[in-house]
Amino acid sequence: MKSFQRIFAIVKKEIRQLRRDRLTFGMIVGIPVIQLLMFGYAINMDVRNLDAAVADLSGTSASRQIVMDISQTQIVNVIAQVSGAGELERLLRQGKISVGIFIPADFDRRLQQADRAAMQLLVDGSDTVVQSAAAQLALVAQQARTSPYNDRPPVMELRTYFNPERRSPVNTVPGLIGVILTITMILFTAIAIVRERERGNLEMLITTPLKTPELMLAKILPYVLIGLVQVSLVLLLGHFLFQVPMVGSLLNTYTVTLAFIVANLALGLVISTLVSTQFQAMQLTFFILLPSILMSGFMFPFAGMPRTAQVIAEVLPLTHFMRLIRGVMLRGASLQELSGELLILSGFSVVLMFLAVVRFSKRLD
């Protein structure tokens, strides 16, 4: 078949060129690894060894017990014992400690009085990491109330100002697959075509019998493979570095990812028909990337977004992928249960492919 010979020729050529382009080749592996490490550790809530000081005015066995419990979590590292709340505040201001533990003189009595907090945790509010760490400490203190009072108000009251979903690498990694693929896949195909236009290769190619759909298909195929390599890399690292569970089947994970890869590659092709330089292609990609990261549910919960933002988010492939991949990886949902989203994502691919083929002109004007 003639089409097949031409498509295969271009695929072979693309792969050869990729192998010889060290920077791009490095990006294929580098982008997922670096992004995963950055995002994974940045959102990692397992904070350890925050410097802390204790002002224990009661000095009872109960108060010593709770300080010990808190120390054993290894979240804080008690570096000083001070005599009052004022001194704790001073150390916090000076940045010498991140957490101050204040136990009032009537601590034992307060423990029995269920309507009052028994102790105070002073935290450095300028640091969101510390904020979330304090939430864990509050849980520890809760155990100080003996069983009859367990359903009473907490020993320590703490408000969490950030990260209401209590996100952790477990939740981040699946979404990160989507973000990484959005960056690399759109850019790969957009640039693969624009670069050839800039270098003059395209003027030669369009005077050959090569047909537009053949060219488009041949530009997508090699990058599908690359996308799958990237996903495997993120899954492996996520599993070994962050113990991300794989609740659903691996096959389902790859199936939904494949649909997303094709949609993004097709989007890249459409972009290539809109721009004339690689720089413009990059700008347009980031124009799509930013709302994708912010509105797809990756950063902020989708339900909490304003209505207009939700509507815009629905036309971003990443939004649908986010629901699919979290469903498959974290909840073990089947493809049948997610068929609606999968259909939408495939629909994107078909429409975008069609647009790219129609918009790509075998002319120069």
Added chain:
Amino acid sequence: MKWISLLQLQPMTELAIQARQLDKTFGKVRAVCGLNLEVPRSQIYGFLGPNGSGKTTAIRMLCGLLTPTAGDINVLGYSIPDEAEALRLKVGYMTQKFSLFEDLTVSENLQFMADIYTLERKTKQQRIGLAIERYGLNRLLKQRAGTLSGGQKQRLALAASTLHQPELLFLDEPTSAVDPENRRSFWESLFDLVDEGTTILVSTHYMDEAERCHALAILDKGTLMAEGSPEELQQAIDAHIVIVESEHPRQVGKMLEQQDFVHSSAQVGNVLRVMVAHDQGSPEKAIRDVIAREGLNLKECTITKPGLEDVFVAATRSRKKPG
């Protein structure tokens, strides 16, 4: 039935390219204006013109890459640009800028092009083998195209654009980055192709190349200024060419250029090549007189046969100074 096929055959047997009143405007720039063209088969037809004269634009329209603003094109019997896709297998196009893949080797580029033109396995290896031999690419096969010299690149590009044995070959300034030695052997290859029946349309701004063409179109600012074989053009020139030798060629040249009957004067080594209006009765006498009147030195003054460069200068000046 018979007469229909006869009608279809007629344009195909005579002309490879026919264009009528071809126009192309980019915004305010008129790149090609009212171009009429008839290119016979199995000949080398040249576009001669300075940079920006519309050579590339005209070629792009002829191969269906640009839509003409106005005009009709027929190439090998196909109406262009409507039937451009059908034409693809029958034409080869060597772009002005090297357009093969610089990060692929010579051999990989040839294999790629053979596949794009869907040559069968056996034909493919045979044609590639022939091309390698013909264009002296044997020792370059494993070299990346980007590292080739100008001449080597052009040989590779010509090899790649003729693998499918096109009936018609467009070459856009194929030798602009090639030394004279390689340029000569490149042209030898072109004549070989013509011998095999290929029609070649080549653009250039070199006179020596233009001189080798069977027929020429001189373009300036998108307009066809003159057309014909190099000999015809040289005979039809509407000016006299006078060689003037003097001890002070620069002074004499400047003085002559100010005379009404002198079109132009160009210094070539120690002599001046002076173009004189065709209606000037005795150009030598007129020049002798004016030099004597200015009291300048004159050693020699003789009429000579016009060259192609003179044709070119005459053709492109007639619009700047009409009448």
